[in-house]
Amino acid sequence: xxxxxxxxxxxxxxxxxxxxxxxxxxxxxxxxxxxxxxxxxxxxxxxxxxxxxxxxxxxxxxxxxxxxxxxxxxxxxxxxxxxxxxxxxxxxxxxxxxxxxxxxxxxxxxxxxxxxxxxxxxxxxxxxxxxxxxxxxxxxxxxxxxxxxxxxxxxxxxxxxx
Amino acid sequence: xxxxxxxxxxxxxxxxxxxxxxxxxxxxxxxxxxxxxxxxxxxxxxxxxxxxxxxxxxxxxxxxxxxxxxxxxxxxxxxxxxxxxxxxxxxxxxxxxxxxxxxxxxxxxxxxxxxxxxxxxxxxxxxxxxxxxxxxxxxxxxxxxxxxxxxxxxxxxxxxxxxxxxxxxxxxxxxxxxxxxxxxxxx
Numbered sequence: 001x002x003x004x005x006x007x008x009x010x011x012x013x014x015x016x017x018x019x020x021x022x023x024x025x026x027x028x029x030x031x032x033x034x035x036x037x038x039x040x041x042x043x044x045x046x047x048x049x050x051x052x053x054x055x056x057x058x059x060x061x062x063x064x065x066x067x068x069x070x071x072x073x074x075x076x077x078x079x080x081x082x083x084x085x086x087x088x089x090x091x092x093x094x095x096x097x098x099x100x101x102x103x104x105x106x107x108x109x110x111x112x113x114x115x116x117x118x119x120x121x122x123x124x125x126x127x128x129x130x131x132x133x134x135x136x137x138x139x140x141x142x143x144x145x146x147x148x149x150x151x152x153x154x155x156x157x158x159x160x161x162x
Numbered sequence: 163x164x165x166x167x168x169x170x171x172x173x174x175x176x177x178x179x180x181x182x183x184x185x186x187x188x189x190x191x192x193x194x195x196x197x198x199x200x201x202x203x204x205x206x207x208x209x210x211x212x213x214x215x216x217x218x219x220x221x222x223x224x225x226x227x228x229x230x231x232x233x234x235x236x237x238x239x240x241x242x243x244x245x246x247x248x249x250x251x252x253x254x255x256x257x258x259x260x261x262x263x264x265x266x267x268x269x270x271x272x273x274x275x276x277x278x279x280x281x282x283x284x285x286x287x288x289x290x291x292x293x294x295x296x297x298x299x300x301x302x303x304x305x306x307x308x309x310x311x312x313x314x315x316x317x318x319x320x321x322x323x324x325x326x327x328x329x330x331x332x333x334x335x336x337x338x339x340x341x342x343x344x345x346x347x348x349x
């Protein structure tokens with residue numbers, strides 16, 4: 001078999017699973033996203049009047065929001081589509097997590113900037129502390145014990161059989 | 163004072179500043195009588211247009227903030243509707259639906275056969291931040307210059323209560339001779 005033939009076989013072998021998957025996917029109308037669930041969405045959106053996650057609220061407004069979400073789930077909408085519909089109804093504040101665009105980006109950037117500044121501060125403090133700490137080698141030499149002290153040490157060591 | 167002490171002092175001063183600012187802002191809990199009522203362009207209800215309290219400048223306006231999920235709003239609606247029908251030559255009732263599903267809001271309007279103009283503040287930005295409402299329903303009486311004359315948080319018990327609230331408008335002879343529709347609708 002020529003090199004070209006081997007190359008064709010390899011390409012065909014690699015492409016076949018993808019083609020099979022694509023064919024079965026288009027044939028059965030496969031959904032790239034898993035079906036949305038109410039508990040999952042409740043943890044990602046806010047109650048419009050309570051200032052808490054929807055999952056934590058049972059106010060009349062929250063119950064209406066739940067009914068709306070259930071209706072969209074039953075229509076087969078994905079989580080993203082449902083969240084988009086909620087934003088269209090209540091505005092962007094309905095999302096518990098800020099969007100990663102526009103001024104909302106700062107909600108993600110500020111903690112990172114704070115963390116970096118905090119780490120730099122800690123590193124600076126450690127360096128400053130180490131510089132200030134006296135080196136024992138630079139201190140004055142310890143004085144030798146006097147004769148009395150040396151005698152007492154000898155006696156004590158003899159008493160304890162050391 | 164060395165630079166480290168200066169940084170600490172600046173930090174403490176900034177923190178105190180934020181605390182004081184927060185307390186001052188929290189103290190402004192409602193609009194002041196006699197002051198201009200803030201305006202904002204909102205969607206109309208049914209959707210498809212835009213409107214603002216500013217469109218009604220030159221007329222007395224009873225601004226009523228409501229939501230379809232609010233029980234007291236349902237309770238006061240028939241009286242408010244009767245008041246509007248009986249006094250539409252002197253005062254415009256303008257509803258603002260807030261933090262509500264548009265479909266629910268439309269059902270509410272049909273259920274109570276409400277005909278007066280409606281705006282929709284879906285996010286509550288206008289009603290919370292500018293009108294400083296603390297709940298629904300809440301009503302504001304706005305004079306023809308756009309200033310706040312009266313404010314009533316909570317539902318009106320009956321039509322008489324609404325007439326008492328709107329008395330300055332009902333007693334204003336000039337209002338009775340003025341046009342009762344917004345400028346764009348009167349053409």
